[in-house]
Amino acid sequence: MTPELTVLTLAAILQIVQFALYAVPANKELGMGYTMSARDTAPTRQISEQTARLGRAFDNHFQGLILFTIAVGVIEMSGQNSGFTALCAWVYLAARTAYIPAYAKGLSPARSYIWFAGLLATFFMLLAALI
DSSP: OOHHHHHHHHHHHHHHHHHHHHHHHHHHHHOHHHHTSOOOSOOSSOOOHHHHHHHHHHHHHHHHHHHHHHHHHHHHHHTOOOHHHHHHHHHHHHHHHHHHHHHHTTOTTHHHHHHHHHHHHHHHHHHHHHO
């Protein structure tokens, strides 16, 4: 497996880990009666600020993961894997991993810089495919 595909697999696993990081406290705070329901009504209790942030970080990774998956797919299908694209992939994963605690703890503006590093790594992968 190429480094880019390895990182894509790890990024997907990270998304599952993020789900657990969000779902466990959300279930404790809202109660399983609500979280297992159809959620047709608003919850009777609020989740904590940190749990809400973990949920937003989880959702945000879906957005980044879509672009990163496209970048990996383009690199793989065009056979343009290189040390540079592998480095970009690892930077993406490192940034997405660092983003979770940065967002959960409300580290601003650091979390925005971390997010941007992941986006920039994805952009450079796409750019490398065009060059």
